[in-house]
Amino acid sequence: MTPLTITSRDAATGPVLEITGDLDYTSAPELRQLLDQLTLMAGQQLVLDLTGLAFCDSSGISALLAARSRAMEQDATVALAAVPANTARILRIVGLDRVFALYPDAAAAVARASVTDLTA
Amino acid sequence: MMGCTDQTSEPGGERDAHAADAVFTSLLEDSAEELYEQAPCGYLSTLMDGTIAKINATLLDWLGLEGSQVVGRMRFTDLLTVGGKLYHETHFAPLLQMQGEVSGIALDLKAADGARLPVLVTSKVKTSQQGEPLLIRTTVFDARDRRAYEAELLRGRTAAEEARRQAEEARRQAEADRARLQEALAVLQQSLLPSALPEIPGLEAGSYYHTASPDLLGGDFYDLFALDGKRWAFFLGDVCGKGPQAAAATSLTRYTLRAAALHDPDPVSVLSTLNMVLHERYSSGDSRYCTAVFGVLEHGEDHVSVQLASGGHPAALVQRADGSAEFLPTPGGMLIGVLPRAEFTATRTELRPGDTLLLYTDGLTEARTGPERELYGEEALHAFTAAQPAAGPQALVTALTGLLAGFGDGLDDDTALLALGMPPVSAPAPDSET
Incomplete structure (x- = not known):
């Protein structure tokens, strides 16, 4: 068990949340609470950087989906960066690999979003 | 030498004592009478019948009475409250008679103004030289603070x-x-679960449910029920989260699946209906999703055909009579309830005698095993199942129940198992087990 820590930073394209540790039944509410307080501007991209994600259960997946709905409510988008193999496998099983934009790392997610921004 | 010293000092000591006595006497202006009357406690003497013969000023003052009202006119018990009188009668007087003295007894006096005065009473019988009782001497201490x-x-x-x-x-x-x-x-x-699986001719079924915590309702569910004379529907799934909200969503899911199946049993259409219901019900705020496998069984001549679809659920596993095992992949089947329209993937297979179809929730495959707390995983489940003798659904469920028990703390999620199959031809009649 690794405790969950979430650090937030601002990229040019919108906030980046670095999620480290276990995202499970006990810790997922922490991410949900943070998301509730998060204000996104229309067209921004929220990046969840999962490089340090040690474990993610169904409650964790629900929290990721909560991030998606939160972003959509505010006309923003969401991207998952550096999804660990285990979680990627679960996302694939539940068909969410086609619902989330996935990137190998946060930099790629931000770069991709700025390109979209320019073309838009 | 020592004796000499003592003798010389003696007259001096006596002189000192006398001087001290004189000082004290003059200082206190003391007399026995004065000491009696003004003592810091009450004194009284009574005849043996209780008539008060003498009483000091202190006690008269406490009682608010004059000496003339009391002496020769009242008995000691007349000074007591009703409760005090009773206690005096039943305890105090008999004790005094037996022992000749009684000490520190708590009684209540009644003052002239009706006030109650808690006191501690000590009495002693004065006797003649022949031992005849003459009178009783009593001291009375104010016990208000103490009480x-x-x-x-x-x-x-x-x-x-x-x-x-x-x-x-x-x-x-x-x-x-x-x-x-x-x-x-x-x-x-x-x-949320069937109390018992129905008996289906030519088919055997086994199930198991493990609750991770008795305090938290789990979100796993399964069911098996008749569609018509020759078809049976089954499902197994997992609603995200735990607790009452998850249980409510599980209940909604279970009855939606049952109702949808009776309307149109096509597995993809059943899961699409569930997706619509969950998405609509939970689209605002508290989202609830689930993963599920839904399928239909139909008897053929020498086999049972299985048609199933999955929404985001781990692939079903088939244990074959020949000792092999295979997953029934349903790639692309989506988590149910997330999107307004979701895709589900269907697949089919045939079960022959000795084949068993196993559905499970991820509590099994996501269990952590060993000192490194590794995920148990689908490969391990495949290997475990292939290694079991093809002895039918109930035997497989029993083997898996043993496996789950072996996980101990590593099994921290609810886990549901549902196994369906045609009994092995050569197996001893399993009727007694069901």
Whole structure:
């Protein structure tokens, strides 16, 4: 068990949340609470950087989906960066690999979003 | 030498003592009479029948009476409250008669103005030289402070006992509440699962449900039921989250699946209906999703055909009679309830005698095993199943139940198992087991 820590930073394209540790039944509410307080501007991209994600259960997946709905409510988008193999496998099983934009790392997610921004 | 010193000092010592006595006497202006009357306690002497013969000023002052009202006119018991009289009669007087003295007895005096005066009473019988009782001498000490203190102690003790009683009552109540809650949870949990699987001719079924915590309702569910004379529907799934909200969503899911199946049993269409219902019901705020496998069984001539679809659920596994095992992949089947329209993937297979179809929730494959707490995983489940003798659904469920028990703490999620199959041809009649 690794405790969950979430650090937030601002990229040019919108906030980046670095999620480290276990995202499970006990810790997922922490991410949900943070998301509730998060204000996104229309067209921004929220990046969840999962490089340090040690474990993610169904409650964790629900929290990721909560991030998606939160972003959509505010006309923003969401991207998952550096999804660990285990979680990627679960996302694939539940068909969410086609619902989330996935990137190998946060930099790629931000770069991709700025390109979209320019073309838009 | 020592003796000499002592002798010389003696006359000097005697002189000093006399001088001190004189100083004290002049200082106190003392007399026996004065000491009696103004003593810091009450004195009285009574005849053997209780008639008061002598009483000091201190006690008269406490009582608010004159000597002339009391002496020769009242008995000691006339000074007592009703309760005091009774106690005097039943305890004090008999004790005094037996022992010749009684000490430190708490009694209440009644003053002239009706006020109650708590006192401690000590009495002693004065006898003649022949041992005849002559009179009773009594001292009376003001015990107001002491009684107040005792009353305070008593109140304190009563309060403490009351607090203890209330705490005990609260604990009992909490225990009763907890038992009731556990009972309600158990009933609710049971309502999410069939109480017993139906008997299906030519088909064997086995199931198992593991609850990770008795305090948290799980979100796993399964069912098996008749569609018509020759077809049977089954499903197994997992609603995200735990607790009452998850249980409510599980209940909605279960009955939606049942109703949808009766309307149109096509697995993809059933899961699409569930997706629509969950998405609509939970689109605002508190989202609830689930993963599920839904399927239909139909008897063929020498086999049972299985048609199933999955929404985001781990692939079903088939144990074959020949000792092999295979997954039934349904790639692209989506988590149910997330998107307004979701895709589900269907697949089909045939079960022949000795083949068993196994559905499970991810509590099994996501269990952590070994010192490194590795995920148990689908490959391990495949290997375990292939290694089991093809002895039918109930035997496979029993083997898996043993496997789950072996996970111990590593199994921290609810886990549901549902196995369906045609009994092995050569197997001993399994009728007694069902």
